[in-house]
Amino acid sequence: MQLDRLLQKHGFGTRKGCRGLVRNERVTVNGEICTDPFAEFETSGLIFTVDDIVWPYAEFACLMLNKPSGYECSRKPLHHPSVLSLLPLPLRERGVQPIGRLDEDTTGLLLITDDGQLNHVLSSAKRKVPKVYLAMTKHAVEQDQIEQLLNGVLLNDEPEPIRAAACEIAGSHLLRLTVTEGKYHQVKRMVAAAGNRVEALQRESIGDLSLPGDLAPGDWRWLSAVDLKKLGYLL
């Protein structure tokens, strides 16, 4: 791929702007400064830098973020900054979007991508991708609440009771539950319907992919091929 096109694809501005970056010696490819914006490169395994920041060639940007509280998942947030503001500008310029939404005060694993197919596969109601949440509750968790959540609770606007795919007591005021849908405020509404109240909520995993213990709130990383496999996306 031609270098100016490669840079444009990765969110570094217009084709003309990208040519300027290259001519001004701000770009290296596979460890060497390249000043020819029209130079052609094999993209597989290519690593480039712009102003000393390292980027892998990525046909699609697929990321995980440890979402902190106080950020909205919308591209046009109303009351709080967008989670996208936690990403470097070139990634935002690529047009990445969160896959599904977490509430402003929910923390934990959020996937972000510009790969429409990945977004579609993981958001599709039919695929019933399990999502595990840890909820801190206002009142002590009772076994009866677990039974209700497993048997199904009726939520406003839902014709059928919604069941947790799994649910367990994780502490006196902690509940771990798995849901396969992605309905609005689903976990908070389910726990309320079972007679308790969510005070804090964290998403721990999606499919077989868990939030890594060493990914600090607000930090992001690229999804690896192993991560994509854990999401059932790569075979």
Ligand code: URA
């Ligand atoms: N369920 C909720 O209630 N809120 C979230 O952010 C995610 C799931």
